[in-house]
Each structure stands twice: as C-alpha cells, then as structure tokens.
Amino acid sequence: MIKVEFLGPIGEDSIEIEAKTLQEVADKLQTMESIKPWLASCAVALNDEMTNDLTQILKSGDRVSILPPVCGG
Numbered sequence: 001m002i003k004v005e006f007l008g009p010i011g012e013d014s015i016e017i018e019a020k021t022l023q024e025v026a027d028k029l030q031t032m033e034s035i036k037p038w039l040a041s042c043a044v045a046l047n048d049e050m051t052n053d054l055t056q057i058l059k060s061g062d063r064v065s066i067l068p069p070v071c072g073g
Contacts, residue, residue, distance in 0.1 A: 002058050004029070008068045010038050022046065023054040025064055035066075043067045 002019050006012040012034060019025045022044065029035050044051055045065040046058075058064075 001060055003061075003063045004066065005063065006035065006038075006066045010035070010042075010066065010068055019058055021054065021058060022051070022056045022064065025058070026054060029066070038066065038068055041069050043069075 001016040002025065003014055003016050004025060005014040017025065017028055019028065026039070029039060045067060046056060047063055048065070
C-alpha cells in the first residue's frame with residue numbers, strides 16, 4: 001500500500017492505495033472529485049523528495065505528498 005497525503009488547504013485526510021507508479025497514483029486521484037481541481041497546480045513529493053517523474057516505481061510503504069502552491073513559506 002502507498003500512503004497519499006494532501007497538504008495545506010486541500011483539506012483531505014490521507015489515503016492508502018495500491019499503485020505501482022506515480023502515474024497510477026495520478027490516475028486514481030483524477031477520479032476523486034474533491035482532489036481533481038488541485039492536481040494541475042500541485043507539486044509532488046515521494047518520501048519527502050520532490051519529483052515530477054510519473055514513471056517512478058513505488059514500493060509498499062512509500063509516501064506520496066500532494067503539495068499545493070500555497071504550502072511555501
């Protein structure tokens with residue numbers, strides 16, 4: 001299972017999903033109506049490292065963080 005956490009004003013609880021790549025995570029998040037509007041403007045971190053490589057292979061226990069642009073400081 002992969003943990004997906006939504007930071008800042010997204011306001012959603014973390015979820016756990018089955019996914020083999022970040023692309024699969026993105027595809028699943030696109031089906032969530034409350035998350036979908038955020039996705040175009042968010043950054044993604046895998047285990048606390050920023051990434052934009054959707055082909056990255058995931059393993060059980062990985063954590064994907066969805067970071068909206070207002071999280072900076």
